Amino acid sequence: MSAATPSPSFAEPGRAEAVAPPEAAGTRADRFLADAIGSLSRSRVKALIEAGHASRDGAPLTDPSEAVRPGSLYVLAIPPAAPATPQAQPIPLSVVFEDADLIVVDKPAGLVVHPAPGNPDGTLVNALLAHAGEDLPGIGGEKRPGIVHRLDKDTSGLMVAAKTERAHRALSEAFANRDLDRAYLALAWGLPAPLAGEVSAPIGRHPGDRKRMAVVERGGKPATTRYAVERAWGGAVALVRCRLLTGRTHQIRVHLAHIGHPLVGDPVYLRRTPAAARLLPPAPRDALLAFPRQALHAATLGFRHPVTGESLAFESPPPADFAALVALLDGNGQ
Template sequence: MEHYEWNLPDEEAGERLDKWISSLNEEWTRTRVQGWIEEGRVRVNNRTRKGNYRLKAGDRVELDVPPVAELEVAPEAIPLDIRYEDQDVIVVNKPRGMVVHPGAGNTAGTLVNALLYHCKGELSGIGGVARPGIVHRIDKDTSGLIMVAKTDLAHQSLVAQLKEHSVERAYTAIVHGVIPHDHGTIDAPIGRDPANRQRMAVVHQNSKHAVTHFTVRRRFRDASVVECRLETGRTHQIRVHMKYIGYPLIGDPVYGLKKNSYAISGQALHAQIIGFTHPRTGERIRLEAELPEDMQKLLERLAAKS
């Protein structure tokens, strides 16, 4: 059981109780929070309240989060495109469509299932049973490089490097529209979309600092190829930021155009470059993975139209 307590800031008075709590953690969906409220796990000033209760300045909110039942994660003989491996770290070029770790609705066929089989269980245990070795994630429909820790030492080192922004992460995105300038920085906070809690958006309340640097690598008649470098690592960051400046990713089912006229399933986004300091040797490791076949074919189609 995890216990949380907050005192409501004056500027957030008037928010619904269920909506406010769900905005505090990206894994606390509104439905999940409403379930906790019905179970009496949420109290305001030592009293249970309904989800539609309007919070008042200075309210003391308490939450008891029940322990999560651990998933049984089985090793699976799924082929992996391994780009680097030693006793401490493994870097995999994840295909589009593969979920990184098990969760609700995805208990098999994930990268973790494949890693458990390949590594014979020799993965860092810090992430728990469902996320062994996982130090960062990329979306299901984003392809590309992801680093995984085999030991707790490596896990702690890689997480620390991510926090201090010393990990090099460069993504290639193909977006709708012709971006006129060659370089740009998007500095805009990201949080849950108030209109749809299943999406993220640029919002200025209950959000986290987010910065994306981009460089235009190629322009077509109605599209651009962009290299995006992450300074922070927020959920759906590149997808949200590119939509925010008016250039949504081609094929993005959540943040893209309603009509997808290009033959690509999922957003045209690939984690192409990753660089980090080896946790044991101190050597700088830098890896690059070529674009997947569907993005290469998309580029050929865009070139033929231009």
């Protein structure tokens, strides 16, 4: 038995205990207990210790950094998850996959992911709280889903959320390490050249508008987007598949605008009527210029299940409004 994998005993619900082996000597108490339990993050264990929920050999343990004493019995009381601050709301969800550890949904455009100033409710988190109900074990001491990545309000497509702390930790690591497959479909003005390539340009806050992102050579964070044109309508519009090698805010929108091909309908990065619009017949041109959101869709999502290790892969076709633009461009729309 190693210090990294002690064997805890769950004597009763909400209680975990472990005897420290010799090789655990000197390890931080919070790290030792987190490794022993396996389903709680170290930060969560640290908070519980500081709140008086831990003991060593029957004596209170309040210092998370205390060095482990071999042979000592460490006990952590895990209180029931408190009700989440966001409230459950019965908002319809398109569930693609769900098990005890995670849920994959196809988010519609217009749905905000997480409550924030300006959007205190009516979000994906509120919907997930209502959907999961009592089956949500909780993360960080609250009954809430673990959001490991986000889509902009008006971007549609696939998202995964964790239902347990263990899944949240593993999925967060996968996203941080880019150990997953994500592809987006975008309708962009003009025809990128070359038809497939890579945009590598740092992204940061726009120096003149803090609500926008921009390519910022000094102070920006490294960002790389790979793209490939799947279809094109002359030099007017292209259907582009994008893959992210990094995960910056608005990355695809910023990078395609940076190379001169902003997304159709983008309210932030499409600053004027593009010259390429003149290449279209009136009906599709007017429809694309009037499109009320960025034409961006998270079409594929693949990752390893954080508990079973199984490879999971999901696909989502573009939603009706996006598909209607493609039909108009093909001459098949109304």
